[in-house]
Amino acid sequence: MCAASVLESLGLTKTRIEALSDGVFATLMTVLVLGLDISTRTEPTIFQQISAISGHILVYGLSFLVLGVYWVGHHNMFHYIKRTTRGFLWVNILFLMSVGIIPFSTTVYGPHIGDAQAIVFYGSNMIAASLFLYLIWWYSTRYRELTEKNLDPHLVSSVDRRILTGPVIFLIGIGLAFVFPLSSFILFISAIIYFILPGHIDIHFTRTDHSHKDDES
Amino acid sequence: MCAASVLESLGLTKTRIEALSDGVFATLMTVLVLGLDISTRTEPTIFQQISAISGHILVYGLSFLVLGVYWVGHHNMFHYIKRTTRGFLWVNILFLMSVGIIPFSTTVYGPHIGDAQAIVFYGSNMIAASLFLYLIWWYSTRYRELTEKNLDPHLVSSVDRRILTGPVIFLIGIGLAFVFPLSSFILFISAIIYFILPGHIDIHFTRTDHSHKDDES
Amino acid sequence: MCAASVLESLGLTKTRIEALSDGVFATLMTVLVLGLDISTRTEPTIFQQISAISGHILVYGLSFLVLGVYWVGHHNMFHYIKRTTRGFLWVNILFLMSVGIIPFSTTVYGPHIGDAQAIVFYGSNMIAASLFLYLIWWYSTRYRELTEKNLDPHLVSSVDRRILTGPVIFLIGIGLAFVFPLSSFILFISAIIYFILPGHIDIHFTRTDHSHKDDES
Amino acid sequence: MCAASVLESLGLTKTRIEALSDGVFATLMTVLVLGLDISTRTEPTIFQQISAISGHILVYGLSFLVLGVYWVGHHNMFHYIKRTTRGFLWVNILFLMSVGIIPFSTTVYGPHIGDAQAIVFYGSNMIAASLFLYLIWWYSTRYRELTEKNLDPHLVSSVDRRILTGPVIFLIGIGLAFVFPLSSFILFISAIIYFILPGHIDIHFTRTDHSHKDDES
Numbered sequence: 001m002c003a004a005s006v007l008e009s010l011g012l013t014k015t016r017i018e019a020l021s022d023g024v025f026a027t028l029m030t031v032l033v034l035g036l037d038i039s040t041r042t043e044p045t046i047f048q049q050i051s052a053i054s055g056h057i058l059v060y061g062l063s064f065l066v067l068g069v070y071w072v073g074h075h076n077m078f079h080y081i082k083r084t085t086r087g088f089l090w091v092n093i094l095f096l097m098s099v100g101i102i103p104f105s106t107t108v109y110g111p112h113i114g115d116a117q118a119i120v121f122y123g124s125n126m127i128a129a130s131l132f133l134y135l136i137w138w139y140s141t142r143y144r145e146l147t148e149k150n151l152d153p154h155l156v157s158s159v160d161r162r163i164l165t166g167p168v169i170f171l172i173g174i175g176l177a178f179v180f181p182l183s184s185f186i187l188f189i190s191a192i193i194y195f196i197l198p199g200h201i202d203i204h205f206t207r208t209d210h211s212h213k214d215d216e217s
Numbered sequence: 218m219c220a221a222s223v224l225e226s227l228g229l230t231k232t233r234i235e236a237l238s239d240g241v242f243a244t245l246m247t248v249l250v251l252g253l254d255i256s257t258r259t260e261p262t263i264f265q266q267i268s269a270i271s272g273h274i275l276v277y278g279l280s281f282l283v284l285g286v287y288w289v290g291h292h293n294m295f296h297y298i299k300r301t302t303r304g305f306l307w308v309n310i311l312f313l314m315s316v317g318i319i320p321f322s323t324t325v326y327g328p329h330i331g332d333a334q335a336i337v338f339y340g341s342n343m344i345a346a347s348l349f350l351y352l353i354w355w356y357s358t359r360y361r362e363l364t365e366k367n368l369d370p371h372l373v374s375s376v377d378r379r380i381l382t383g384p385v386i387f388l389i390g391i392g393l394a395f396v397f398p399l400s401s402f403i404l405f406i407s408a409i410i411y412f413i414l415p416g417h418i419d420i421h422f423t424r425t426d427h428s429h430k431d432d433e434s
Numbered sequence: 435m436c437a438a439s440v441l442e443s444l445g446l447t448k449t450r451i452e453a454l455s456d457g458v459f460a461t462l463m464t465v466l467v468l469g470l471d472i473s474t475r476t477e478p479t480i481f482q483q484i485s486a487i488s489g490h491i492l493v494y495g496l497s498f499l500v501l502g503v504y505w506v507g508h509h510n511m512f513h514y515i516k517r518t519t520r521g522f523l524w525v526n527i528l529f530l531m532s533v534g535i536i537p538f539s540t541t542v543y544g545p546h547i548g549d550a551q552a553i554v555f556y557g558s559n560m561i562a563a564s565l566f567l568y569l570i571w572w573y574s575t576r577y578r579e580l581t582e583k584n585l586d587p588h589l590v591s592s593v594d595r596r597i598l599t600g601p602v603i604f605l606i607g608i609g610l611a612f613v614f615p616l617s618s619f620i621l622f623i624s625a626i627i628y629f630i631l632p633g634h635i636d637i638h639f640t641r642t643d644h645s646h647k648d649d650e651s
Numbered sequence: 652m653c654a655a656s657v658l659e660s661l662g663l664t665k666t667r668i669e670a671l672s673d674g675v676f677a678t679l680m681t682v683l684v685l686g687l688d689i690s691t692r693t694e695p696t697i698f699q700q701i702s703a704i705s706g707h708i709l710v711y712g713l714s715f716l717v718l719g720v721y722w723v724g725h726h727n728m729f730h731y732i733k734r735t736t737r738g739f740l741w742v743n744i745l746f747l748m749s750v751g752i753i754p755f756s757t758t759v760y761g762p763h764i765g766d767a768q769a770i771v772f773y774g775s776n777m778i779a780a781s782l783f784l785y786l787i788w789w790y791s792t793r794y795r796e797l798t799e800k801n802l803d804p805h806l807v808s809s810v811d812r813r814i815l816t817g818p819v820i821f822l823i824g825i826g827l828a829f830v831f832p833l834s835s836f837i838l839f840i841s842a843i844i845y846f847i848l849p850g851h852i853d854i855h856f857t858r859t860d861h862s863h864k865d866d867e868s
Contacts, residue, residue: 016673016726022233023677026240027461029317030248031681036321039328046325046334064317068310075233090847093719100680100715104687108697111690117697198303239450243457244678246534247465253538256545263542263551281534285527292450413524456667460674463751464682470755473762480759480768498751502744509667630741 014084017092024096025071032063035107056110063106069195070099080147081140091139095132101125119177119184123170130166231301234309241313242288249280252324273327280323286412287316290350297364298357308356312349336394336401340387347383448518451526458530459505466497469541490544497540503629504533507567514581515574525573529566535559553611553618557604564600665735668743675747676722683714686758707761714757720846721750724784731798732791742790746783752776770828770835774821781817
């Protein structure tokens with residue numbers, strides 16, 4: 001159907017890369033929970049032990065939703081990508097690597113939710129993952145033409161803005177860490193809610209979807 | 218074939234969400250086993266060490282079957298769901314998050330099978346997961362019309378009852394924890410057996426299936 | 435094509451069960467490695483530390499191959515299964531549960547390769563998994579007719595014999611544990627090699643395959 | 652379409668083996684991160700704790716990319732493979748087993764990046780994985796004819812050379828370990844970059860791809 005890319009002829013189609021990515025995300029979401037542990041706690045009751053790691057449980061929730069946001073973002077992108085190259089493949093693996101370190105960042109941040117350095121580390125991980133996600137988008141839409149030809153330039157810049165909002169919020173969160181650490185957590189959660197709520201891209205698509213229906217009629 | 222949803226045009230089809238969910242469930246089922254550990258036990262023989270964690274092994278079995286029940290329930294639901302929205306996607310991720318914490322609840326409950334607080338924590342996790350599963354169903358059938366149009370209202374209410382039976386049993390189990398903790402485990406296992414056995418939904422389907430065969434003849 | 439089963443109308447097709455099973459096997463094969471650990475060893479050099487856990491590394495290899503054998507056996511079976519029922523689904527989940535405990539058995543057996551009790555535990559896990567695999571086969575071919583109709587009875591009994599050879603060998607291995615523990619390991623490895631080598635089933639299929647070619651000509 | 656192999660008739664198609672392999676690779680890439688841990692560090696600040704395990708973080712990155720290289724190599728190979736046999740299946744499982752031990756090698760090498768013995772162990776793991784990957788290729792192209800018939804002999808020898816370059820570099824890295832340990836890490840990273848960059852195989856394919864386009868015109 002679509003023009004076969006060089007890489008597809010190598011046997012590495014979009015489907016393959018998506019399968020690996022889905023597997024990595026599913027495992028990451030699960031592996032997060034392994035950081036939660038009360039077996040070495042010395043508090044007398046279970047409730048006190050759990051309450052002692054409540055910060056870590058909150059960060060578990062944050063990281064799970066963060067992985068959800070990256071997964072959604074990654075797949076939305078792949079919707080437009082029609083062809084792949086070796087370079088594209090490796091940009092994806094670098095993105096997965098940066099996302100793959102999130103369980104570690106979670107075990108750094110979780111038990112030290114009020115520690116500025118832990119926030120810097122966690123926030124930096126988020127910024128790195130966002131920038132690699134942006135790199136995938138930039139690579140596909142501008143460096144190499146891997147998307148469909150008639151891609152709306154407003155969509156491209158709308159996705160640009162949406163992805164790059166992340167690093168900005170996380171940078172502010174890192175800055176706040178040195179003033180009032182807990183506000184960073186609140187900001188990170190706010191960032192996630194911003195990404196969960198429908199954005200311009202959805203509106204764009206609803207419109208596209210309607211116009212498609214017009215075409216059909 | 219089916220009317221394409223807004224989200225499908227975003228590249229996030231039902232298939233995708235199912236792939237992520239299957240991956241999360243498969244990994245969760247496997248990761249449960251990592252809570253079992255005799256390496257730090259001091260009993261003189263292997264049998265004594267294993268017998269010392271027999272409560273944990275029982276809870277491993279319980280959690281594995283619980284995950285089986287949620288997986289079956291989740292998929293049964295997805296059979297009826299024809300379209301997806303961004304909100305639906307996130308309700309699913311919240312469900313996966315509540316299920317994703319089960320390995321932790323297992324390591325809390327496992328070594329403390331007679332501790333009321335551990336039972337409260339484990340039971341609350343089950344209730345949360347059940348309510349999120351119900352939320353998926355409610356969202357798809359009533360809040361947004363994501364299912365096929367001619368969905369039997371008896372089926373909808375039958376699934377309602379089946380899902381909401383879970384939280385009720387788990388609530389009773391939590392209550393019993395303060396009287397006779399081991400009875401909670403017995404009740405939890407009974408709840409699982411109830412869900413494993415065929416219910417009204419199967420009967421509904423067998424009937425539907427027969428009527429289909431009538432149509433064919 | 436094939437007559438749709440009751441369960442397929444519930445949305446739980448063979449494909450789904452296979453996807454979950456593949457995910458569980460892939461994760462199990464990977465999770466095995468987490469049992470290997472030299473971080474708490476006190477030997478002066480890396481080589482001495484690794485050599486101190488060489489028994490565990492051997493058992494890692496054994497368990498990996500064992501999982502391979504069960505995976506191959508499970509899939510071979512699924513080739514013949516055309517329909518599913520709720521009961522079939524749960525027999526599968528029980529099989530996955532018994533296989534899912536293998537990483538734990540590995541951490542029990544690995545560091546105690548010469549301990550009779552560890553061998554009994556590991557061998558019992560293998561026997562349980564084999565019997566559940568047999569249960570899937572028995573359930574599909576005799577209790578419920580889930581396979582294709584014209585299934586060769588010689589094939590059915592050939593698969594029977596092949597699966598049930600496992601428990602017999604593992605029982606002997608358990609018996610030998612009390613005489614000369616290391617011979618159990620050698621026997622377990624031999625059992626795996628027996629299952630890796632082509633058996634009557636392959637010969638059966640090669641014949642079937644040839645006859646197919648005859649049909650085509 | 653293609654001539655059905657004996658094994659395909661056993662229900663173990665190429666797709667299945669790929670699904671298991673993808674699952675193993677996705678889980679391995681994720682499980683690597685579990686080796687990173689600062690919870691037992693005694694340095695006063697988070698940054699000092701993270702900096703204390705910086706060697707391990709570097710080796711995490713190396714192992715992630717190494718897994719990426721093996722995954723890409725494995726899939727490129729599978730593009731040519733049209734049929735499977737029982738032997739082929741087990742050669743693959745042996746390859747997965749050798750790759751599956753990489754997270755352990757990473758926890759051996761990571762905290763001891765300057766230890767010659769750790770480098771020997773890590774390098775040997777890489778060599779073993781490369782040789783098993785080569786075994787898959789040799790088995791498919793020469794021992795059994797599992798590839799498409801008109802496979803370019805230049806391609807076969809080009810893939811040969813590309814795979815066997817790995818063990819040679821890793822052998823040199825092992826040798827350097829006894830002289831200047833850190834140079835081994837630099838060499839390993841260089842090897843990965845060599846495999847990430849496009850090689851003769853890509854050029855071969857670009858040419859093939861062009862000729863295909865000629866055919867179409």
